[in-house]
Amino acid sequence: MSSRVYKETEGFVFRDMELEDFERGYLVLLSQLTKVPPLSAGEFAAIFEKVKRTSKMIVIEDLKEKKVVGSFKLLFERKFARGGATMAHLEDVVVDSSYRSQGFGKQLMELAKAISDEEGCYKMVGYCSCELVGFYAKNGFEAKEVCFSMVF
Numbered sequence: 001m002s003s004r005v006y007k008e009t010e011g012f013v014f015r016d017m018e019l020e021d022f023e024r025g026y027l028v029l030l031s032q033l034t035k036v037p038p039l040s041a042g043e044f045a046a047i048f049e050k051v052k053r054t055s056k057m058i059v060i061e062d063l064k065e066k067k068v069v070g071s072f073k074l075l076f077e078r079k080f081a082r083g084g085a086t087m088a089h090l091e092d093v094v095v096d097s098s099y100r101s102q103g104f105g106k107q108l109m110e111l112a113k114a115i116s117d118e119e120g121c122y123k124m125v126g127y128c129s130c131e132l133v134g135f136y137a138k139n140g141f142e143a144k145e146v147c148f149s150m151v152f
Helices: 026-030 041-054 104-118 130-138
Strands: 005-009 012-016 055-062 067-079 085-095 121-126
Touching: 005 104, 012 104, 026 067, 026 085, 041 055, 041 067, 055 085, 055 104, 067 104, 085 104, 104 121, 104 130
Parallel strands: 085 121
Antiparallel strands: 005 012, 012 055, 055 067, 067 085
C-alpha cells in the first residue's frame, strides 16, 4: 500500500498509517498508551477502514526494525458554531518507551500542527493525563477548560 510520506529522517519515516502496520506492531505500541484488546488481522483491517474515513492516522516507522515506534490520530469535526469551520481532535499520541527522549514526540506535535493547518482547522484540541500536561505545554498547547468523559 502506498501512503503519504510527511518526513524522512535517518532510519525513520513519518507517514500515513497502512494496513500493514498491524504486522509492524501498531497495537503493541498503542498498548503503551491504553488498554488494547486482542485483535485479529481481519478485525484490525475492518477497524482501519472505518477509522480512516474520518481521521488521519500518522505513524513513525523504524525502517531498520520494520517497527511502528510512534503515532497520533487526528479526527476532524465541522462546527456549526464556527460557520462550518473545522476543528481537529488530537488522539492516541504515543512514542515507544525505548524511543522516547529522542525528539520524536516534538516532531509528532509539529506534524499534527502542520496537518491541522493544511486541513484548514481553526484549532486543535486533545486531552491527556496530568503527568503529560508539561509535554503538551512545551509544544504550544494551553491547558484550558475541563475535560470530562463517561465510560460505558
